[in-house]
Amino acid sequence: MTASPRILEVRRNVLKHNDVIARELRERFRQAGVFVVSLVSSPGSGKTTFLEKTLSLLRPRYRVAALVGDLATENDAARLARSGAPVRQIVTGTVCHLEAEMIRGALGDWDLAQLDYLFIENVGNLVCPASYDLGEDGRAVLLSVTEGEDKPLKYPPIFHGADWALVTKFDLAEAAEFDFEAARRNLTAVCPGAAVLTVSAKTGKGMEEWVRVLAQRGRFAEG
């Protein structure tokens, strides 16, 4: 007897495990009153430099901290710690992105009520982090002027997930013959809702605007 196969209906999200933990984290952040921002980009787009500057600018007014994911080294954590803010390192080893479980592990029993802002630097990678919710309130995707204007079209999912698209190393824009309007068009095509900002962590230009954007979105702003 040959029986024909039958189809069993199931409905299971493959990333459910991550999504459940991310939801728990988001609730924990909300209850603690900490606003959480993650940063993603290709390797070398300027995440650590930008974050170091952001931490230094916020520190006089707010309580800030950072988590940083890195494949192998603790160099980025050491650089960020120069700002004086508490920094925790997540060495991901062979894993090319952060997952919610790693955030939970790194936080441990950290009393987040002592913080106003927590930043998470993801592993430099424009592909894999797109699939993983970390429970953050907002995600910033960085695009440096030396990478070319068409990056958003090549990596749509990650840019699509952005709340803020930050065009970094803007001090080099002219030398790199960067076409900002083309970049903005491409960003809008893949992520119509993202706010586009230009920044230079080196000269500080554009950083005040970023800090103002953060202050508007922080927990205090929500009343």
Added chain:
Amino acid sequence: MHELSIAVSIVDLAQEEAAARHVRILAVHLKLGPLSGVVREALEGSFEIAAAGTPLESARLVILETPIVVLCPQCQAERTAPSMQALRCPDCGTPALKVLQGAELQVTGLEVEA
């Protein structure tokens, strides 16, 4: 490359269902949206690797690619965006702030021996 870890999750959850229902799986049906960040070809290759040496060794992965459905604020209606490089209304061109579908990564069915 995170497709391998995703393929392992798919094999794990299919095995779990198979064990609970006492069935042998011939194929796994998966809904995959382009905005999920998972690359189809990479996932297909990874699935073979992940299934090797498990009861799903010879099972197929049947992928249904889902369209990107957006809500056009201008037309006040659901529309299918031309591509993920063009998240806008195909009729009036208005940028689509709200994406309703297109990020799926969901096992929807198991083809099993009757």
